[in-house]
Amino acid sequence: MKTLTLLIFLSIGFSALAQSDYQLNQAIDFFQSNRMIQGEIKNMLTESEIEGSPYLNDEFITGSVFTTSKIQYNDIPLRYNVYNDEMQFKSPEGNVSAIAAPEIIEKVVFGDYTIEYIPYIIAKKMRRGFFKVLLKGNATLYARSNIEYRQPVPAGAYKDPEPARFLEKPDTYFIRIGKEAALEIENKKDLEAVFPDHKKEIASFIKKNKVNHRKEDKLKELVEYYNSL
Template sequence: MKKYILLFLTLLLSSAGLYAQSIYDIRNAIDFFESNKMQKGEYRRTLTANDIKGSPFLNDEFITGTIYTYQKVQFNDIPLRYNIYNDELEFETPDEQILAMATPEIVEKAVIGEHSFSYIPYQISKKMKRGFFILLEEGKVSLYARPVVLYQEPKEAAPYKDPEPAKFIQRPNEYYMRNGKDAATKVETKKDLVNFFPDHKEEIESFIKKNKVKPGKEDKLVLLAKYYNSL
């Protein structure tokens, strides 16, 4: 009898897994291009930067990825890359046009290689914005990385100095935490970390001290988020 019960539970769980996968209406890249055109009209071209040193991209090359929308549609096999400077998700069409996604607000998740991106609200300088973030840990509290690229204007020649071309400069990632569906907030100090977890303040303070958690240390921040989500 136990054998039959175990077999039934196994089949039940397998069926549940298949049902969970079928929640999304799976479509291909061509449908993605067409559906976005219908929703938002014409795409706008991205910034061309052939005369600028450095790179505005997380990865220069396009990587075949998947987009999951809030409308529960899954688009597979789309050549994607993330433009950090423009904060845009770019894609390459079958006729090799490089375009920026015109409807980022539909993106629940975009998986590009080893990175999973979310388009979420965040607060900075007391202003509310929306943008793409790399998801590092998801749960009651979610942790995100925000890549940063700065643009430096070209510099003219000066005494004892050669001219310098314009260039993109990659800076260390910034890190944000998000409580549920609230806007994500930037983690800048240890005080920010402690204040983010008021319901377990003592445990968090002890964990931060014991594990030497610092705002700029990604691996330590992931440990902290995982710890809190386990409480």
């Protein structure tokens, strides 16, 4: 895949329509090409040499991009590279690029996915990344897709070589209150701590409904309950 940076203007042919309070008045700024492992692998391996896939969706799905300045772009072929945490698009000429300034993205909608670019805290550090929206409200439940890259293993005395591969890992769950940074839900204590204004009600609901921090359906029930308070 060629590395390139593009300035995308309305004239390239993407169909962009204003809906609701979104309107057309500028382009989406700069885009850059997909990078393997954030640019650290440079032509050493191609994706065809790696087993598995780094993508949430291998094929491009036509969708819409919404920016923080309330601009909506429709009919854009989109694909999410989980490993690189990059939202990719394909131009009418067939070039594949990644959004170079994801901080201007409010959300991306394609297929069954709604993905937002948000701040989150992990290991006590503030970061930003793309998350799948599972339930939207004052409290929003997100899922973070995870893919691990495993280095190739050379042949040993009694062992065949193993190719490089991408391994899909279970989603991790985050909850965001309002515009605060999203917090990872790793255990029961995290569930109670993320809702400081209704600790007693939340603790009671968790116990009564046997909410498991690893179960998406139970987390949805909890977030729906909190949003109803």
